[in-house]
Structure formats: structure tokens, C-alpha cells
Amino acid sequence: MAFLLRRLVFYMAAFIAAATTNFFLPRLMPGDPVQIMFSSAGTELPPESLQALKLTFGFVDGPLWQQYLTYLGSIFTGDLGRSIKYFPLPVTSVLGHALIWTVGLMGTATIVSFALGTFLGIVAAWRRGSKFDVVVSVGAIFATSVPAVVTSLIVLFIFGFTLGWFPNGYAADPSLDPAFSLQYIGSLAYHGILPMVTLCTVLIGGFTVTMRNNMINLLGEDYIVMARAKGLSDRHVMLWYAARNALLPTVSSLAIAIGTILGGSLVTEVVYNYPGLGNILYQAILARDYPVIQGQLLIMTATMLIANFIVDVSYVLLDPRLKGA
Amino acid sequence: MTQPLLSVRNLTIDYIGEEKDFRAVKDVSFDIAPGEVFGLAGESGCGKSTIAFAISRLHKPPALIRKESRILLDGRDVLSLDRQALSAFRWREVAMVFQSAMNSLNPVLRIETQFYDMLRTHKNMSRVEARERTAEMLTLVDIAPDRMRDYPHQFSGGMRQRIVIAICMALDPKLVVMDEPTTALDVVVQREILQRINELRRSFGFSVLFITHDLGLMVQFCDRIGIMLAGKLVEQNTAEAIYRTPKHDYTKKLWASFPSLHGGVLL
Amino acid sequence: MKNLLQNRKALIGLVIIAFIVFVAIAAPLLTQYDPAARTGRPHQAPSLDHILGTTRIGQDVFARLIYGARTSLAVGFGAGLLITLVGTALGIISGYRGGKTDEIISFFTNMVLVVPNLPLLLVLAAFIGQASPLVIALILGATSWAWGARVTRAETLSVKQKDFVKSAEMMGEPQWRIMTFEIFPNVISIVGINFIGSVIFAIITEATLEFLGLGDPRAISWGTMLYNAQKASALSVGAWWDILTPCFALAFLGIGMSLLNFAVDEIANPRLRTGNHLKRWSLLVRSGEGRL
Numbered sequence: 001m002a003f004l005l006r007r008l009v010f011y012m013a014a015f016i017a018a019a020t021t022n023f024f025l026p027r028l029m030p031g032d033p034v035q036i037m038f039s040s041a042g043t044e045l046p047p048e049s050l051q052a053l054k055l056t057f058g059f060v061d062g063p064l065w066q067q068y069l070t071y072l073g074s075i076f077t078g079d080l081g082r083s084i085k086y087f088p089l090p091v092t093s094v095l096g097h098a099l100i101w102t103v104g105l106m107g108t109a110t111i112v113s114f115a116l117g118t119f120l121g122i123v124a125a126w127r128r129g130s131k132f133d134v135v136v137s138v139g140a141i142f143a144t145s146v147p148a149v150v151t152s153l154i155v156l157f158i159f160g161f162t163l164g165w166f167p168n169g170y171a172a173d174p175s176l177d178p179a180f181s182l183q184y185i186g187s188l189a190y191h192g193i194l195p196m197v198t199l200c201t202v203l204i205g206g207f208t209v210t211m212r213n214n215m216i217n218l219l220g221e222d223y224i225v226m227a228r229a230k231g232l233s234d235r236h237v238m239l240w241y242a243a244r245n246a247l248l249p250t251v252s253s254l255a256i257a258i259g260t261i262l263g264g265s266l267v268t269e270v271v272y273n274y275p276g277l278g279n280i281l282y283q284a285i286l287a288r289d290y291p292v293i294q295g296q297l298l299i300m301t302a303t304m305l306i307a308n309f310i311v312d313v314s315y316v317l318l319d320p321r322l323k324g325a
Numbered sequence: 326m327t328q329p330l331l332s333v334r335n336l337t338i339d340y341i342g343e344e345k346d347f348r349a350v351k352d353v354s355f356d357i358a359p360g361e362v363f364g365l366a367g368e369s370g371c372g373k374s375t376i377a378f379a380i381s382r383l384h385k386p387p388a389l390i391r392k393e394s395r396i397l398l399d400g401r402d403v404l405s406l407d408r409q410a411l412s413a414f415r416w417r418e419v420a421m422v423f424q425s426a427m428n429s430l431n432p433v434l435r436i437e438t439q440f441y442d443m444l445r446t447h448k449n450m451s452r453v454e455a456r457e458r459t460a461e462m463l464t465l466v467d468i469a470p471d472r473m474r475d476y477p478h479q480f481s482g483g484m485r486q487r488i489v490i491a492i493c494m495a496l497d498p499k500l501v502v503m504d505e506p507t508t509a510l511d512v513v514v515q516r517e518i519l520q521r522i523n524e525l526r527r528s529f530g531f532s533v534l535f536i537t538h539d540l541g542l543m544v545q546f547c548d549r550i551g552i553m554l555a556g557k558l559v560e561q562n563t564a565e566a567i568y569r570t571p572k573h574d575y576t577k578k579l580w581a582s583f584p585s586l587h588g589g590v591l592l
Numbered sequence: 593m594k595n596l597l598q599n600r601k602a603l604i605g606l607v608i609i610a611f612i613v614f615v616a617i618a619a620p621l622l623t624q625y626d627p628a629a630r631t632g633r634p635h636q637a638p639s640l641d642h643i644l645g646t647t648r649i650g651q652d653v654f655a656r657l658i659y660g661a662r663t664s665l666a667v668g669f670g671a672g673l674l675i676t677l678v679g680t681a682l683g684i685i686s687g688y689r690g691g692k693t694d695e696i697i698s699f700f701t702n703m704v705l706v707v708p709n710l711p712l713l714l715v716l717a718a719f720i721g722q723a724s725p726l727v728i729a730l731i732l733g734a735t736s737w738a739w740g741a742r743v744t745r746a747e748t749l750s751v752k753q754k755d756f757v758k759s760a761e762m763m764g765e766p767q768w769r770i771m772t773f774e775i776f777p778n779v780i781s782i783v784g785i786n787f788i789g790s791v792i793f794a795i796i797t798e799a800t801l802e803f804l805g806l807g808d809p810r811a812i813s814w815g816t817m818l819y820n821a822q823k824a825s826a827l828s829v830g831a832w833w834d835i836l837t838p839c840f841a842l843a844f845l846g847i848g849m850s851l852l853n854f855a856v857d858e859i860a861n862p863r864l865r866t867g868n869h870l871k872r873w874s875l876l877v878r879s880g881e882g883r884l
Contacts, residue, residue, distance in 0.1 A: 010702065010703075010706075011706070013703065014702075014703050014706045014707060017703050017707065018707055018712075021707075021712070021715075022715075025715065025716070025719050026719065029719055029720070036719070129870060137854075141601075141847070141850045141851060141854055142847055142850075144850060145792065145843075145846035145847045145849065145850030145851075146842070146843045146846050146847070147795075147796040147799055147800060147842055147843075147846060148796075148800070149796075149799060149800050149803050149818065149839075149842075150839045150840075150842050150843050150846075153818075153827075153835060153836070153839050154836070154839055154843075156827065157827060157832060157835075157836065161827055161828075161832075212864075213861075213864055216863055216864055217861075217863065221428055222423050222424075222428035222429045223428055223429055223430060223431045223432070225378075225383060225423065226421070226423060226429045226430075226489075227431070228383055228415075229381050229383055229415055229416065229420075229421045230415065230416045230442070230443045230446075230492075231411075231412045231413065231414070231415035231416045231417070231443070231446060231447060232412075232442055232443065232446055233412065233446065236442065236446075240431075240434065240442070241431050244431075244433050244434075245431070245432065245433055248433075256705070256739075258708075259705075259706075259707075259708040259709050259710075260709070262708045262710065262711065263708065263709060263710030263711075263800070266710055266711070266714075267710075267800055267803070267804075270803075270804065281711070281714060282804055282805075284718075285714065285717075285718045285804065285805065285806065286805060288718070290718075290719075293714075293715055293718050294715065296711060296714075296715070297711055297712065297715045300708050300711040301707050301708060301711070303708075304706065304707070304708045305706065308706060318433070319433065320432070320433055320476040320478070321432060321476070321478050339882070341870075341872050341873040341876060342872075343872065382884060384884050385884070386870050386873050386884070387870060387873045388884065389873060389876060389877070389881070389882035389883070389884070390882050390883055390884065391881065391882045392880060392881055392882055392883075404883065
């Protein structure tokens with residue numbers, strides 16, 4: 001429990017660090033920070049709206065620390081300002097919709113690749129030196145060394161354009177209205193396949209190699225030898241003595257990998273024109289919509305911290321040595 | 326001796342390298358009678374653990390037991406057992422206690438589970454039956470049975486070693502191999518554990534292959550002793566004879582390097 | 593080092609990388625076209641004249657590929673070096689000095705580690721505007737050192753306990769000397785692995801940032817090739833050569849470096865080797881000479 005509390009405190013500090021980065025960025029760039037932040041608005045914003053935006057982001061009269069506290073205050077009351085490109089939509093609603101798509105795509109892909117990758121890693125480690133091991137290990141190397149950008153484009157090219165088996169983008173058929181109908185959900189699934197396949201390909205290699213290496217590192221342990229000496233079946237020893245223990249360092253490396261997963265999913269969304277956070281960020285950068293860009297950093301950081309925390313909790317549940325402590 | 330329990334003949338074990346081989350055990354032969362405590366002494370790297378592993382065929386590549394070797398347990402040829410027979414053989418006929426009990430128990434499974442998986446595999450026991458047997462075994466080694474749902478890290482080193490011994494006893498094996506079972510423990514606990522093993526031996530009648538580098542300890546605990554040097558068994562005799570009339574140079578050297586607490590007589 | 597050359601993966605990886613480096617250096621000899629100039633009709637398919645076709649603006653794709661290799665490699669290795677330097681220095685300092693220094697650096701490292709990398713880079717790049725490859729290399733160096741620092745610190749902690757370090761301390765060697773001449777040479781394998789990993793990361797991230805439009809579109813690198821091709825809807829109009837060329841180039845380089853990375857990993861930790869190093873053993877078992 002103490003372990004989890006410490007982690008929570010740490011995550012809170014990290015979130016504030018992200019907010020602090022947001023605060024200082026426009027102020028550190030050459031030029032007038034207000035100009036930089038809101039230049040894309042041009043002359044379209046009515047003066048009161050501009051005033052409100054300035055307030056949200058801490059551009060008030062007063063010393064720096066007061067501006068900082070104003071900004072922090074806005075964030076912790078859920079006010080991330082309004083998007084300039086989609087004015088007057090609040091940043092939170094622009095990002096909120098996108099968040100659901102991203103969590104759906106990224107979450108599912110992570111779970112699938114973690115499960116599959118870990119399984120492949122277990123078998124590869126147990127059958128060390130066999131053809132299976134060589135194929136899996138080399139395959140994993142190839143999968144992880146190709147950038148997400150490249151994998152997305154190649155998959156899209158082969159299956160989307162050349163073979164025409166799958167649609168070339170968007171979350172669902174643009175001519176359909178979102179509804180809980182079978183047709184819409186079917187369209188969702190159909191459109192989601194390529195991005196999912198891409199993300200899984202990008203992620204699976206890492207999990208495979210991690211699990212394989214963790215298993216191999218503990219195959220010499222005494223409890224493995226004793227398990228075999230007890231006459232337990234090979235499969236039982238592999239799963240309940242080796243894999244069960246190797247799972248622990250693998251899960252903690254999952255926490256660290258989440259940042260990379262977020263990055264990869266971002267790129268995939270852009271290539272497939274999927275309406276998730278990645279794509280929104282991309283559009284916002286093109287339009288220089290700074291309130292959205294900054295809000296983006298906070299939401300993504302928060303997502304990552306929450307994901308990290310979930311992994312922490314899983315770790316505590318998996319390792320009995322931490323439960324009591 | 327009359328029909329020995331364990332008969333090891335011409336045991337030769339190599340570790341096969343990419344170019345050269347390393348001969349860890351060189352043509353070793355010895356017998357262990359039923360109910361006897363046989364000790365194997367020697368410094369680290371002399372091959373005693375290698376022999377211990379070979380009896381249950383626990384080695385992994387690149388270890389190789391050469392074809393002229395013979396290991397017979399109660400007349401059965403251990404080296405020619407097929408996979409199924411070997412699984413059944415392990416733990417039921419021969420059980421093992423390893424050096425560091427810190428690591429012999431799976432850290433993420435409860436104690437009762439570590440009894441259950443073995444009981445289920447060998448005797449197809451239900452969970453209820455397994456729990457009864459587990460309680461029985463834990464009481465034998467003086468561990469409170471209601472602690473069976475605890476995890477290994479919740480016990481001290483000595484207690485963990487006793488739990489491992491309890492697991493060993495659960496299928497009533499004929500031979501228990503102990504590879505440096507008390508080296509990692511302090512002297513007081515050492516003594517307790519060895520006394521307990523002796524009591525159990527008298528009650529259940531199993532033989533013990535006791536491996537250690539501590540010759541003094543061995544002489545007090547074992548009936549017969551074999552001295553190993555660089556893979557070869559250089560001397561084999563009763564404990565008394567090894568103590569009073571060591572024949573091989575190396576055995577004499579071992580005794581000479583042994584500091585005596587009372588400056589002379591050991592026992 | 594000899595081990596490295598004997599390892600098949602390392603050999604293949606090194607050959608790939610050497611090949612790409614060679615092509616990059618020999619660029620002017622391999623093509624007569626200026627990569628930035630209009631030398632052909634827009635979106636020409638590969639032909640004898642332009643072996644990899646042309647871009648939307650009519651530039652020769654092959655020329656852009658091999659000149660672009662220079663930029664991508666330079667940023668990759670440059671940023672990789674920077675990341676490794678910062679990470680190694682911080683790792684050794686915090687690992688060796690311990691105490692408050694360690695606490696502060698570790699806290700800071702963990703914080704940087706937990707903030708998602710790509711979004712942070714995107715926000716930075718967005719504020720900077722159009723980042724030239726040099727600027728990209730610098731911001732990569734400034735934000736991506738955390739993993740290396742963590743790993744180097746762990747290694748330093750175990751080396752710190754060794755006897756030769758203790759004796760150097762007792763002889764009164766100043767701390768900076770100990771860290772540079774005693775600790776550093778002994779964590780060199782971790783630093784090496786770190787370096788290769790950082791270069792891979794830098795190459796991939798630079799390409800990604802440029803693809804997303806944060807680079808300077810006039811620069812010639814594989815990332816900007818991707819960006820320009822995407823902007824020209826190369827896939828939709830069927831100009832596959834425009835976008836797939838940088839894709840395969842990046843994949844090829846990535847695979848080369850990864851092979852090297854895994855090989856170095858295997859050498860540092862021999863248990864992880866793949867492939868059959870038990871040939872003799874299997875032979876003996878099969879001929880009945882022995883068994884397990």
C-alpha cells in the first residue's frame with residue numbers, strides 16, 4: 001500500500017511538471033508569448049473571448065508566480081481553454097471525443113500484443129535454440145526495428161490500396177451516422193482492423209523479446225530445478241514456475257513501454273486518419289492551435305500516468321512479496 | 326551388502342563445449358544400502374552436485390551422462406526410464422533438498438499450492454486430501470499447519486528449509502538426496518535440522534545421500550563416506566574409518582586443514 | 593570486439609550499416625542529379641532515366657534518397673551520441689555519488705521518463721516552428737536521455753562495490769578521476785548498448801517528427817521525403833515509389849541497427865543467444881554416446 005501511495009504522489013508531481021512545461025514554453029520562445037499563443041486566431045476572436053483565454057493560460061498582470069498559480073488553477077478546475085481552430089469549442093470537449101478513440105485503439109492493441117507477445121516469448125524461451133526460437137526472435141527484431149510510421153504506410157499500401165481488402169482510413173464509413181446499430185459497429189470494426197494490425201505488429205516484438213529474456217534469466221533458479229525434481233510436467237513448470245515469475249519484470253517493463261506505445265499509436269492514427277488524440281494533435285499543429293496543443297500534452301501525460309498506475313496495481317497484485325508490505 | 330537401494334556404477338559425466346569437453350565426474354562407483362546415510366565430501370567443483378543431479382536425471386544440455394554409466398534404484402535402471410516413467414519416478418522414489426532453501430520454493434505460490442501440485446501429479450489427490458497430507462507433513466517438521474496458506478517470503482531461512490524437507494517426505498521416498506542442506510544456515514539451526522532429518526529417517530526408513538564440504542559434520546552424521554577429488558572417488562569407507570584411519574593423501578589433507586575446537590579430539 | 597565479428601547477427605547488421613554509410617558518402621558519384629532541383633516531370637514512374645521515379649515537384653527520388661541518407665544518418669548518430677553522453681554522465685554521477693545527488697537526479701530522471709516522449713517532442717517542436725535537422729537533434733538530445741541514465745546508474749551501483757574502486761578511493765583519488773577512469777571503462781558495454789539504442793531511437797523519431805510536419809520541408813532527409821510524399825497524396829494517386837522508397841530505406845537501416853543491438857546484447861549476456869550452440873552435444877546424443 002505504501003508503495004502505491006508513493007507512486008501516486010510521484011505521478012501527481014510528474015503531471016505538475018508537464019503543466020509547468022506548458023507554462024514556460026511560450027514564455028521562453030523569442031517574441032511576445034501572447035502573440036505566439038494566440039496568433040492563429042488572427043482578428044476573428046472577439047476581445048472578451050481573447051481576454052478569457054488569456055486568463056486561462058495565466059497571462060494576467062502580476063508577477064510570474066501569480067501567473068503560474070492562475071494557470072495551475074485553471075487546469076485543476078478542468079478549464080483548458082478554448083480551441084482556436086474549433087472556436088468556441090472548449091479544448092476538453094475537442095480532446096474528450098478523441099480520447100475515446102485513442103484509448104479504444106491503443107488499449108485494445110496493447111492488450112492483444114502483450115498477451116500474444118508474452119505467450120510467444122514464453123514458448124521461445126522454453127524451446128531455446130529450436131527453429132521456433134530463432135524464427136520468433138529474429139521476427140521480433142524485425143518488427144521492433146521498423147518505425148511505426150513505416151509499418152503503417154506499408155500495411156496501408158498493401159492491404160488498403162493494392163489489395164483493396166480494407167478501407168483506407170477513418171474510424172467508420174463517413175456516410176454512416178454514429179449509432180448503436182449493427183451496421184455502424186460493423187463498420188467500426190472493419191475500419192479498425194488495419195490500424196489495429198499495424199499497432200500490434202509494432203508492439204508485439206518488444207513484449208516477445210522481453211518475456212523471452214526474462215524467462216531465460218531465471219531458468220537456472222533453484223525453484224525451477226526443484227519443480228522438475230518434483231516430477232511436475234514440463235508444461236506445468238514452464239507456466240507456473242517460470243512464466244509466472246518472469247511475468248513480474250515483464251509487467252514492470254510494460255509501464256515503461258507505455259510512452260512508446262502512445263507515440264506509435266499517434267503516428268498510426270495520422271496515417272489512417274483515425275479521429276484519435278494523435279490525429280487531433282497533428283491537425284492542431286498544422287493550424288498552430290496552441291491551446292489544443294498544450295491541452296494535448298496534459299491529457300496525454302495524464303493518460304500515461306493513469307496507465308502506469310494501473311500497471312503498478314497489477315504488479316502489486318501479481319507479486320505476493322509486495323502485498324503485505 | 327545385501328541388495329543395495331542405490332547402485333551407481335562407472336558414472337561418467339561430461340559437459341560438452343563447442344570445441345572441448347569438461348569431464349566433471351570420472352568413472353564413479355558406490356552403493357547406498359536401505360536406511361543408510363551415505364556422505365559425499367569434497368571441495369567445490371569436485372563433481373558431487375553433478376552426481377546428485379544425475380540420480381534424478383535433472384541435468385540439462387550441455388551435460389552428458391556417458392553410455393557406460395549405470396544408475397540402479399531398487400534394481401530399476403534409472404537411465405533408461407522414458408519420460409512418463411521418469412516423471413513418476415521423480416519425488417516418489419528420490420526426493421531432493423537443495424542448498425539454498427531461500428530459492429527452492431517458488432516465491433509467487435502459496436506453500437499449500439507447492440504441496441498440492443506435486444500431490445495431484447503423483448497421487449491425483451483432491452484439494453481436501455492434499456490439505457490433510459500437507460498438514461501432516463508440516464506438523465512433522467514443527468511448522469504450524471495453519472500457515473500453509475502463507476508465501477515463502479513470510480518464513481525464516483531455517484523454516485523454509487524445514488518446509489522443503491516436509492515436501493520431500495510427502496510421497497514417502499526411498500532415497501533423499503541432500504545437497505549442502507545446511508550450509509546457508511547458522512550452526513544452531515544446522516544442528517536442529519540434522520537432528521530432525523535423523524528422527525525422520527528412523528521413523529520412515531529412507532536412505533540419505535548427504536553432500537557437503539564440511540567433513541567434520543559429515544563424520545558425525547553419516548554411516549559411510551566417499552571422498553571426491555576432481556571428479557574421482559578417491560576413498561570410500563565407514564565414517565569411523567575415514568576419521569581414524571584415512572588412507573588417501575587427499576583425505577589426510579582434508580583432516581589436516583580442519584581446525585579442531587578442542588585442539589585434538591573431534592568427537 | 594572479436595566476439596562481435598564472429599556473431600552472425602552483428603556481421604549482417606554491420607554490413608547493412610556500412611553499406612548505407614558508404615552510399616551516403618559516395619552520393620555525388622552515384623547520381624548526376626541535384627536532389628533539390630526539378631529534373632523531371634511530376635510523379636514519373638521509375639524508368640531508366642530516374643530509377644526510382646520522381647516526386648510531385650519532379651525531383652529525382654533516387655538522388656533524394658542517397659543525399660537524404662546523409663542527413664538521416666548525421667542526425668541519428670549525432671543525436672544518439674548526445675543522448676548517450678548526457679545519459680551516461682548523469683547515470684555515473686548519480687550512481688557513484690549516491691545520497692542527495694542521487695536522489696535529485698533520480699527523481700528528475702524518473703519524471704522525464706514518465707512524461708510521454710513523442711507528445712512532449714511534438715509540443716516542443718510546435719513551439720519552435722520549423723525545426724531544422726540540427727535543432728531536432730538537439731531537442732532529442734535534451735529530452736531522451738532518461739532511459740540511458742537509469743540503466744547506467746544501475747550498472748554503476750554494482751561496479752562501485754568492486755575492490756579496485758575501493759582501493760582507488762582509499763588512495764585518495766579525486767571523485768572525478770575515479771568516475772572517468774575506473775567506473776566508466778567498466779560500464780562500457782552498457783554504454784555501447786545504450787548508444788546503439790539511442791541512435792535507433794533518434795533515426796526513428798527524427799523521421800516521425802518530420803513526417804508529422806515539424807521539420808523543415810526544404811531539408812533533404814528520409815523523414816521530409818515521407819512528409820512531402822504524404823502531402824502529395826502519393827498513395828492515393830498511385831505514386832508508390834515516392835512514399836515507399838524512404839519507407840524501405842528506414843526499415844532497412846532500422847533492421848541493420850537492431851541486429852547489431854541484439855548481437856551486442858547477446859555478447860554481454862551469453863545466455864540469451866539464439867541459434868544452435870549445442871551441435872556437438874546433439875550429435876553425441878544421437879549417436880548413442882550418452883544421454884541426459
